[in-house]
Amino acid sequence: MIGAPGPHPAAGSPAVTRLKLTGFRNYSALDLTLDARPVALFGPNGAGKTNLVEAVSFLGPGRGVRAAGADAVRMKTADGPTPVWAVYAEAMTRDGAVSLATGSDPSDPARRRTRLDGAAATQGELARLVPMVWLTPREDRLWAGPRADRLKFLDRLVLAGAPDHAAAATAYDKAQRERQRLLDRMEDGVRVDPAWLDALEAEMAQHGVALAAARLDALARLQAEIDARPDNAFPKADLALDGVVEARLAQGMKAGEAEDWFAASLQSARRRDGAAGRALTGPHRTELAARHRSKDQPAADCATGEQKALVLGLALAQAGAVRRSLGAAPVLIFDEACAHLDAARREGLAEAILALEAQAWLTGVEASLFAAFGAGAQHYRIEAGTAREAG
Ligand SMILES: Nc1ncnc2c1ncn2[C@@H]1O[C@H](COP(=O)(O)OP(=O)(O)OP(=O)(O)O)[C@@H](O)[C@H]1O
Ligand SMILES: [Mg+2]
Secondary structure, three states, X not given: OOOOOOOOHHHOOOEEEEEEEEEXXXXXXXXXXXXXXXXXXXXXXXXOHHHHHHHHHOXXXXXXXXXXXXXXXXXXXXXXXXXXXXXEEEEEEOOEEEEEEEEEEOOEEEEEEEEXXXXXXXXXXXXXXXXXXXXXXXXXXXXXXOHHHHHHHHHHHHHHHOOOHHHHHHHHHHHHHHHHHHHHHHHXXXXXXXXXXXXXXXXXXXXXXXXXXXXXXXXXXXXXXXXXXXXXXXXXXXXXXXXXXXXXXXXXXXXXXHHHHHHHHHHHOHHXXXXXXXXXXXXXXOEEEEEXXXXXXXXXXXXXXXXXXXXXXXXXXXXXXXXXXXXXXXXXXXXXXXXXXXXXXXXXXHHHHHHHOOOEEEEEOOHHHHHHHHHHXXXXXXXXXXXXXXX
């Protein structure tokens, strides 16, 4: 057994201390009181482990680990769906104890609304108060899968240390969609005021450069953290960003110049992007590349277990980098992260999480997967939408 028993609020990392679910997925009612230690959830397939960590992921920015809509999480029973669902939590954050509530919007059940201490919460506030890093079985295919998934993963890592990243990404996407709507109209032969396009491209340039700069900054910290870590259960990765704006900033171009350059390149690509139906270059197309250092191989060429260990190592390193820069580690959600790890790696994972003093939420089918945490974690047996504390 490793790790000291008992809560460890010393690091001041955010932690959920109470979690109440009502009519959420397969939980009709659940009420857990927790401390700051990691939470290990074990139980059979279909018990509700992922549902529970999904509820936790709803406390941070974004759409949660399954990117589910508000209607999907509403409990469905033989008598039909429950009319309302809610996730209520109390959490320790950098601003002290807060309450977070998220649930179906009474005026529109397809929407979810989130309140922080009773007032409407923005994505940026959630990102600042409850930074999160999560891994799900989906990330097992991160290196071999589509580029867009890697970029999303990267942006989530960045967001854990830079809450403003959410607003920049939203603003960039909005300007990009509006520009595309205008370009589509031009394709259809409708006359569009070029000043309108200029304004949208200036927006894209401003927010796109902010996105790229935040990614570069986060990547540099992440790489430094990886390099500084002792060689443990997780292989070291060499990371690189391949993006048009990132490349210019990396070469030393000033932010203002990069904005001008990107706005001009968007302007000259209007016809091309109109014909393609989307913007073909920009920070929304950036690629995150990783190499397995000791094997000197691209991550995508590594064995399945090695690829998984690389992603896990990245998530842990990012948690370490955030803790180093902000003094608090993000909440970690590792759904089925132990599934393919051998005993030594499981021990390495427990050791790394306990050293971070982060509240990590882990799931797995067997209690034994979390034995290495000992009293350093809170263990719960999940069964048919219920949770029972296990010793
Ligand atoms: N909206 C919903 N209403 C009721 N039940 C739901 C809803 N959505 C999902 N479920 C059910 O919740 C159950 C538990 O799902 P969950 O994915 O949390 O299981 P799990 O414990 O993570 O299992 P595994 O070990 O297979 O990953 C499933 O049987 C699923 O059908
Ligand atoms: Mg699951």
